[in-house]
Amino acid sequence: MNKEQIEVIGNNHLSSSVETPMRSDAFDKSDDEKIKNIQEYFGLIMEELGLDLSDDSLSGTPYRVAKMYVKELFYGLNPKNKPKLSTFENKYGYQKMLIEQNITIDSACEHHFLPIIGHAHIAYLPKEKVVGLSKINRLVDYYAHRPQVQERLSIQILKELQNALETEDVIVMICSKHLCVSSRGIKDKNSFTTTIAYGGYFEDDLKRNEFLNTVNNQTL
Numbered sequence: 001m002n003k004e005q006i007e008v009i010g011n012n013h014l015s016s017s018v019e020t021p022m023r024s025d026a027f028d029k030s031d032d033e034k035i036k037n038i039q040e041y042f043g044l045i046m047e048e049l050g051l052d053l054s055d056d057s058l059s060g061t062p063y064r065v066a067k068m069y070v071k072e073l074f075y076g077l078n079p080k081n082k083p084k085l086s087t088f089e090n091k092y093g094y095q096k097m098l099i100e101q102n103i104t105i106d107s108a109c110e111h112h113f114l115p116i117i118g119h120a121h122i123a124y125l126p127k128e129k130v131v132g133l134s135k136i137n138r139l140v141d142y143y144a145h146r147p148q149v150q151e152r153l154s155i156q157i158l159k160e161l162q163n164a165l166e167t168e169d170v171i172v173m174i175c176s177k178h179l180c181v182s183s184r185g186i187k188d189k190n191s192f193t194t195t196i197a198y199g200g201y202f203e204d205d206l207k208r209n210e211f212l213n214t215v216n217n218q219t220l
């Protein structure tokens with residue numbers, strides 16, 4: 001790929017698959033080994049930029065960045081960190097829409113490694129199974145903490161919930177700001193991006209509007 005093609009992919013936010021593209025040896029190394037290596041590489045980047053790493057304020061930065069990448073920002077790359085979506089029998093017989101809204105999105109764009117920040121609004125129609133509310137938040141947090149594109153993030157959350165709840169009747173809406181759009185490139189500070197992924201019940205316009213109206217009208 002030439003440099004122009006690389007920019008086109010980044011600026012158009014194209015992604016190639018629903019699965020996050022991972023190497024087959026992604027988890028052969030321990031987190032500690034990865035932190036040690038990234039610390040070294042990031043130090044080289046800083047040096048190349050002309051920074052003096054012997055300065056007290058800068059000397060710990062390569063380690064801090066490496067630890068932040070592996071343990072915080074991108075902890076969701078590792079399947080061993082995936083939250084267990086334990087489900088329960090739907091004892092109340094509640095079968096109408098359940099909406100969990102304003103779930104924090106704290107992610108990073110895979111084209112520029114800059115933050116994506118916003119909210120997710122998720123609904124499902126309980127059938128036989130229900131899931132603890134906070135588990136939905138944890139699932140969003142897990143998939144958000146990888147280098148991402150917003151479309152893929154929406155679909156990954158949707159598919160995971162559909163599998164766990166054993167129903168197609170799930171909708172995932174994400175509204176977020178991409179710092180790679182606001183701080184570089186076009187530098188638009190006001191625009192934000194909305195994606196809506198859904199299946200089953202929510203394929204119907206009226207049902208989808210019921211969800212959208214509730215999300216748009218309800219503020220706590």
Ligand SMILES: [Zn+2]
Nearest residue numbers: 109111112180
């Ligand atoms: Zn980007």
